[in-house]
Amino acid sequence: MSTLSLSIGRPTLADRLFSRSLATDIVLVTxxxxxxxxxxxxxxxxxxxxITMQTLAVLLVGSTLGAARGALSMVLYMALGLVGLPVxxxxxxxxxxxxxxxxxxIVGFVFAAALTGWLAQRNWDKKFLGAAISFSAGTVxxxxxxxxxxxxxxxxxxEQTLAWGLYPFILGGVVKAALAAAIIPATWKLADRIDARRN
Incomplete structure:
Protein backbone atom coordinates (compact mmCIF):
# COMPACT_ATOMS: atom_id res chain seq x y z
CA MET A 1 0.00 0.00 0.00
CA SER A 2 1.52 3.33 -1.09
CA THR A 3 1.59 6.38 1.14
CA LEU A 4 0.94 9.88 -0.21
CA SER A 5 4.25 11.74 -0.38
CA LEU A 6 5.86 14.78 -2.00
CA SER A 7 8.89 12.64 -2.72
CA ILE A 8 8.94 11.57 -6.34
CA GLY A 9 11.26 8.84 -7.57
CA ARG A 10 13.95 6.85 -5.88
CA PRO A 11 14.56 7.06 -2.11
CA THR A 12 17.09 9.49 -0.68
CA LEU A 13 18.87 9.69 2.66
CA ALA A 14 15.78 11.27 4.23
CA ASP A 15 13.72 8.28 3.12
CA ARG A 16 16.27 5.98 4.70
CA LEU A 17 15.96 7.77 8.03
CA PHE A 18 12.21 8.58 8.01
CA SER A 19 9.15 6.82 6.63
CA ARG A 20 7.58 8.42 3.60
CA SER A 21 4.38 10.33 4.26
CA LEU A 22 2.94 13.71 3.42
CA ALA A 23 3.28 14.86 7.04
CA THR A 24 6.92 13.80 7.15
CA ASP A 25 7.58 15.55 3.84
CA ILE A 26 6.09 18.81 5.12
CA VAL A 27 8.30 18.64 8.21
CA LEU A 28 11.39 17.88 6.10
CA VAL A 29 10.71 20.67 3.60
CA THR A 30 10.16 23.12 6.45
CA ILE A 51 30.07 35.11 1.94
CA THR A 52 27.60 32.79 3.68
CA MET A 53 27.08 29.15 4.60
CA GLN A 54 23.85 29.06 2.58
CA THR A 55 25.35 27.14 -0.33
CA LEU A 56 26.44 24.32 1.98
CA ALA A 57 22.91 24.14 3.39
CA VAL A 58 21.39 24.09 -0.10
CA LEU A 59 23.64 21.21 -1.19
CA LEU A 60 22.89 19.19 1.93
CA VAL A 61 19.14 19.84 1.79
CA GLY A 62 18.89 18.96 -1.90
CA SER A 63 20.88 15.76 -1.56
CA THR A 64 19.11 14.64 1.60
CA LEU A 65 15.55 15.39 0.48
CA GLY A 66 15.72 14.68 -3.24
CA ALA A 67 14.79 16.84 -6.21
CA ALA A 68 11.14 17.66 -5.47
CA ARG A 69 11.35 18.19 -1.71
CA GLY A 70 14.73 19.95 -1.97
CA ALA A 71 13.40 22.43 -4.55
CA LEU A 72 10.21 22.96 -2.53
CA SER A 73 12.30 23.64 0.54
CA MET A 74 14.17 26.42 -1.28
CA VAL A 75 10.90 27.82 -2.67
CA LEU A 76 9.59 27.94 0.91
CA TYR A 77 12.80 29.65 2.01
CA MET A 78 12.30 32.34 -0.65
CA ALA A 79 8.62 32.73 0.22
CA LEU A 80 9.41 33.21 3.91
CA GLY A 81 11.85 35.96 3.01
CA LEU A 82 9.38 37.60 0.66
CA VAL A 83 6.68 37.84 3.32
CA GLY A 84 9.08 39.61 5.66
CA LEU A 85 10.78 36.99 7.82
CA PRO A 86 14.49 37.83 8.24
CA VAL A 87 15.75 34.60 6.65
CA ILE A 106 18.72 32.72 -4.05
CA VAL A 107 16.79 31.75 -7.19
CA GLY A 108 19.68 29.45 -8.06
CA PHE A 109 19.19 27.65 -4.75
CA VAL A 110 15.95 26.11 -6.09
CA PHE A 111 17.64 24.68 -9.17
CA ALA A 112 20.78 23.59 -7.31
CA ALA A 113 18.73 21.71 -4.72
CA ALA A 114 16.71 20.09 -7.52
CA LEU A 115 19.89 19.02 -9.35
CA THR A 116 21.73 17.63 -6.33
CA GLY A 117 18.50 15.93 -5.23
CA TRP A 118 18.02 14.39 -8.66
CA LEU A 119 21.59 13.08 -8.63
CA ALA A 120 21.14 11.76 -5.09
CA GLN A 121 18.11 9.81 -6.28
CA ARG A 122 20.50 8.14 -8.70
CA ASN A 123 22.93 7.23 -5.87
CA TRP A 124 25.56 9.86 -6.69
CA ASP A 125 25.68 10.84 -3.02
CA LYS A 126 26.72 7.46 -1.62
CA LYS A 127 30.43 7.71 -2.52
CA PHE A 128 32.73 10.70 -2.08
CA LEU A 129 33.61 11.13 -5.77
CA GLY A 130 30.03 11.05 -7.00
CA ALA A 131 28.92 13.34 -4.19
CA ALA A 132 31.77 15.77 -4.94
CA ILE A 133 30.74 15.93 -8.59
CA SER A 134 27.10 16.37 -7.63
CA PHE A 135 27.80 19.15 -5.14
CA SER A 136 30.24 20.87 -7.50
CA ALA A 137 27.53 20.87 -10.17
CA GLY A 138 25.06 22.33 -7.67
CA THR A 139 27.57 25.04 -6.77
CA VAL A 140 28.05 25.90 -10.45
CA GLU A 159 35.19 41.29 -15.38
CA GLN A 160 33.48 43.38 -12.69
CA THR A 161 30.69 40.83 -12.31
CA LEU A 162 33.20 38.00 -11.87
CA ALA A 163 35.21 40.09 -9.39
CA TRP A 164 32.09 40.87 -7.34
CA GLY A 165 30.26 37.58 -7.57
CA LEU A 166 32.66 34.72 -8.31
CA TYR A 167 36.33 35.17 -7.48
CA PRO A 168 35.89 35.78 -3.73
CA PHE A 169 33.75 32.62 -3.48
CA ILE A 170 35.69 30.01 -5.47
CA LEU A 171 37.76 28.63 -2.59
CA GLY A 172 34.78 28.61 -0.24
CA GLY A 173 32.63 26.92 -2.87
CA VAL A 174 35.19 24.15 -3.32
CA VAL A 175 35.53 23.66 0.44
CA LYS A 176 31.76 23.56 0.98
CA ALA A 177 31.25 21.07 -1.87
CA ALA A 178 34.00 18.85 -0.44
CA LEU A 179 32.55 19.12 3.06
CA ALA A 180 29.10 18.14 1.83
CA ALA A 181 30.67 15.29 -0.16
CA ALA A 182 32.21 14.00 3.06
CA ILE A 183 29.10 14.43 5.24
CA ILE A 184 26.46 12.73 3.09
CA PRO A 185 28.31 9.48 2.22
CA ALA A 186 29.43 9.21 5.86
CA THR A 187 25.80 9.52 6.96
CA TRP A 188 24.80 6.77 4.52
CA LYS A 189 27.49 4.52 5.98
CA LEU A 190 26.31 5.28 9.51
CA ALA A 191 22.73 4.39 8.52
CA ASP A 192 23.99 1.10 7.04
CA ARG A 193 25.84 0.26 10.25
CA ILE A 194 22.81 1.01 12.39
CA ASP A 195 20.66 -1.23 10.19
CA ALA A 196 23.26 -4.00 10.30
CA ARG A 197 23.30 -3.91 14.14
CA ARG A 198 19.50 -4.04 14.27
CA ASN A 199 19.50 -7.10 12.04
Missing part, protein backbone atom coordinates in the same frame (compact mmCIF):
# COMPACT_ATOMS: atom_id res chain seq x y z
CA UNK A 31 13.31 21.91 8.23
CA UNK A 32 15.32 22.36 5.02
CA UNK A 33 14.14 25.95 4.71
CA UNK A 34 14.98 26.54 8.39
CA UNK A 35 18.48 25.09 8.03
CA UNK A 36 19.09 27.37 5.04
CA UNK A 37 17.78 30.38 6.99
CA UNK A 38 20.12 29.65 9.90
CA UNK A 39 23.07 29.09 7.54
CA UNK A 40 22.36 32.46 5.89
CA UNK A 41 23.11 34.18 9.21
CA UNK A 42 26.64 32.73 9.23
CA UNK A 43 28.25 35.28 6.95
CA UNK A 44 31.22 37.49 6.23
CA UNK A 45 29.85 40.91 5.22
CA UNK A 46 31.54 41.85 1.95
CA UNK A 47 29.85 43.88 -0.76
CA UNK A 48 27.89 43.51 -2.92
CA UNK A 49 27.49 39.78 -2.08
CA UNK A 50 28.34 38.43 1.40
CA UNK A 88 18.05 36.05 4.01
CA UNK A 89 21.70 36.82 4.75
CA UNK A 90 22.36 39.53 7.33
CA UNK A 91 18.77 39.17 8.58
CA UNK A 92 17.33 40.76 5.45
CA UNK A 93 13.91 40.10 3.94
CA UNK A 94 11.52 41.36 1.30
CA UNK A 95 11.31 41.57 -2.48
CA UNK A 96 14.20 44.07 -2.57
CA UNK A 97 16.57 41.22 -1.73
CA UNK A 98 15.33 38.98 -4.55
CA UNK A 99 15.59 41.87 -6.99
CA UNK A 100 18.93 42.95 -5.56
CA UNK A 101 22.53 41.82 -5.91
CA UNK A 102 22.00 38.48 -4.16
CA UNK A 103 18.64 37.60 -5.73
CA UNK A 104 20.07 35.49 -8.53
CA UNK A 105 21.91 33.28 -6.06
CA UNK A 141 24.27 26.25 -10.85
CA UNK A 142 24.11 28.68 -7.91
CA UNK A 143 26.94 30.77 -9.34
CA UNK A 144 25.43 30.75 -12.84
CA UNK A 145 22.13 32.20 -11.61
CA UNK A 146 23.90 34.49 -9.18
CA UNK A 147 26.23 36.00 -11.74
CA UNK A 148 23.43 36.56 -14.25
CA UNK A 149 21.36 38.30 -11.58
CA UNK A 150 24.33 40.34 -10.42
CA UNK A 151 25.13 41.48 -13.96
CA UNK A 152 21.52 42.55 -14.54
CA UNK A 153 21.19 44.40 -11.22
CA UNK A 154 24.57 46.12 -11.12
CA UNK A 155 25.15 46.45 -14.84
CA UNK A 156 28.89 45.96 -14.61
CA UNK A 157 31.27 44.51 -17.15
CA UNK A 158 31.93 40.78 -17.25
Missing amino acids: AGAAVTAVASQLYIPIQPVP FSEGASGAAVLFGATGGY VIFAFGLIGLAIVLGGTL
